[in-house]
Amino acid sequence: MPLTLEQIIWLLNLDLSWEYAAMIQYIQHAAMLTGPEYTYVIQEELQHAQQEHEHAVRLSEKIQYLGGVPTVQVQQILTSLDNVEMLQQDLQAERDALARYLQRIEQLETLHMYDVAQVIREIAVVEQDHTIDLEKALGIQKVR
Ligand SMILES: [Fe+2]
Numbered sequence: 749m750p751l752t753l754e755q756i757i758w759l760l761n762l763d764l765s766w767e768y769a770a771m772i773q774y775i776q777h778a779a780m781l782t783g784p785e786y787t788y789v790i791q792e793e794l795q796h797a798q799q800e801h802e803h804a805v806r807l808s809e810k811i812q813y814l815g816g817v818p819t820v821q822v823q824q825i826l827t828s829l830d831n832v833e834m835l836q837q838d839l840q841a842e843r844d845a846l847a848r849y850l851q852r853i854e855q856l857e858t859l860h861m862y863d864v865a866q867v868i869r870e871i872a873v874v875e876q877d878h879t880i881d882l883e884k885a886l887g888i889q890k891v892r
């Protein structure tokens with residue numbers, strides 16, 4: 749059964765609250781990461797924070813456009829005193845975000861909301877880039 753407009757707005761607000769959390773988590777992790785090998789990763793994390801901010805702005809605009817009220821709720825933020833653990837937390841958040849957005853695109857397109865789906869598609873591509881950045885920073889080998 750296709751979702752109602754109210755349900756779509758609720759889901760976009762859920763996505764928005766995760767974008768807020770991602771932005772804060774990246775700012776905090778960028779400040780806490782330490783060691784010469786993390787200089788480049790810190791710059792990347794700060795850039796991710798800016799892009800999550802941009803995503804939050806775009807989602808807020810779409811929620812308002814659809815007749816909803818953008819949430820000010822922030823989802824759970826994870827942190828650690830361990831460099832690698834922080835990057836793993838960020839990677840998990842990106843994988844979750846990407847999974848959420850791919851589902852959202854499908855839900856929006858089922859309702860023929862191709863315009864909003866397009867915006868989500870653009871955000872999803874950036875989350876995929878973030879996932880790749882973090883996999884590389886963690887030295888994850890993808891060859892099967
Ligand atoms: Fe994002």
Ligand SMILES: [Fe+2]
Nearest residue numbers: 842874875878
């Ligand atoms: Fe991201």
